[in-house]
Amino acid sequence: MSTATVSYVLNDKPGQSIPEHTRERVRAAAAELGYVRSGAARALARGRSDLVLLVVPDVPVGPVLVGLLERLTTACSRAGLHLLAKLSFAGDDLGALCRELLPAAVIVLVDLDPERIDPIRELRIPVARWTVSHSSARDADGVHDVPVPTAAVGRAQAEAMVAAGRQRLAYALPADPRLTGLAEGRLSGVTAVCRELALPDPLILGSPSGAVSTAELRSCVEAGVTGVCAYNDDVALAVLTAARAAGIEVPARLAVIGVDDIPAGRLAQPELATISFDLDVICARLMLAVTKSLGSTLAGAPGPASELRLHPRASLGDGGG
Missing domain, CATH: 3.40.50.2300 (Response regulator)
Known part of the structure; x- marks a missing residue:
């Protein structure tokens, strides 16, 4: 059995005509050896991980932030992704963090200066931003803005x-x-x-x-x-x-x-x-921006419902x- 065949089975690669009995042999051997897929290796091969990096503002944690975090965690899980939250502090090098983590996307819940967003964009990592500053809103070059109704x-x-x-x-x-x-x-x-x-x-x-x-x-x-x-x-x-x-x-x-x-x-x-x-509406709009950027869609895409x-x-x- 070739290494390629084993890789195709373990990674469930579509479009491969591998007999079911061969697949069962590979899975049985993997289980016997205690094989666990390496997230780091997969990220290296694909150029991205299954992580969505959530950049959270350094403000008191209130019901809106907690509720949104819960909904985004659930929505990411349904999309086959994992949410990782990080508090944003002045001077953070988000570009360096993204080079290390290779996230599939970044959701930003705080207004960031362009010099902090641009290194992420240069890595071709899509950014969904819940932004207060409408003057800086843009929906191009990998940055997708969802304005906060401040x-x-x-x-x-x-x-x-x-x-x-x-x-x-x-x-x-x-x-x-x-x-x-x-x-x-x-x-x-x-x-x-x-x-x-x-x-x-x-x-x-x-x-x-x-x-x-x-x-x-x-x-x-x-x-x-x-x-x-x-x-x-x-x-x-x-x-x-x-x-x-x-x-x-x-x-x-x-x-x-x-x-x-x-x-x-x-x-x-x-x-x-x-x-x-209405945190369900806000979460759906942020996740729509993320999944669109990744070339997929999310069930229940938001309509024109009010956020308030x-x-x-x-x-x-x-x-x-």
Whole structure:
């Protein structure tokens, strides 16, 4: 029996007319010898491994990131691939890492400068990027962008507030400087809605160096603010706590809406209104970019479904659940 025949059987190479009894002999011998296929050798022969490298931003791990990681892991497995996650830090040489791992594709959940993307592209490794920066979005040269609906999140919050009769808004920032870029994107959506409706620009609560305080919230309400759009549910819960301490009734005097739909928000009093991401849609769009690049397709390719969902609960007041 030739070495080529054994290789064809062990690698299940299609298009080979090898009798079934020969295949059984090869498999039996391999089992007896304890043979295990070498992933490194296969990657070297094919020019790529079965890995998908997931580059994760250095931000607090929240429900969106955890949920997306779970879905991407499952989707990769169904496509015969394996997901490997890596935190992204300034100065990382992703090109060197890709030369070592030879991933089938790279999924990037953080905006990277072109000089960090280009070494991956030069290796002809496809990149699917969930990008905040629409100005740098491109869908060519091996980079396939799936824009993050950052401003759309703020727009959805502001539109829900206006629909509930709240016309003087504030925006509550996260107390973590690593989230500044995302927060500014969401704030831009709130501001855009206010300007389109000739309403005052939103006041700002909190800062990247400190959470919303009781005194700050009381001052905002005295200035006429009737609704707070918070960066996420954690910040929104902090606003509810500050409101309770300041004696400000929610939603009678102040409506509050967050983002992420975390379980604690549903247990809050009043129940927290929020915006959530449809992670199934986002995962499908990222995986579609990956599998297209690899010359295959994935069942259940996404249609025009929205990535965002409004949950109008009691903290929103009129129109809330």
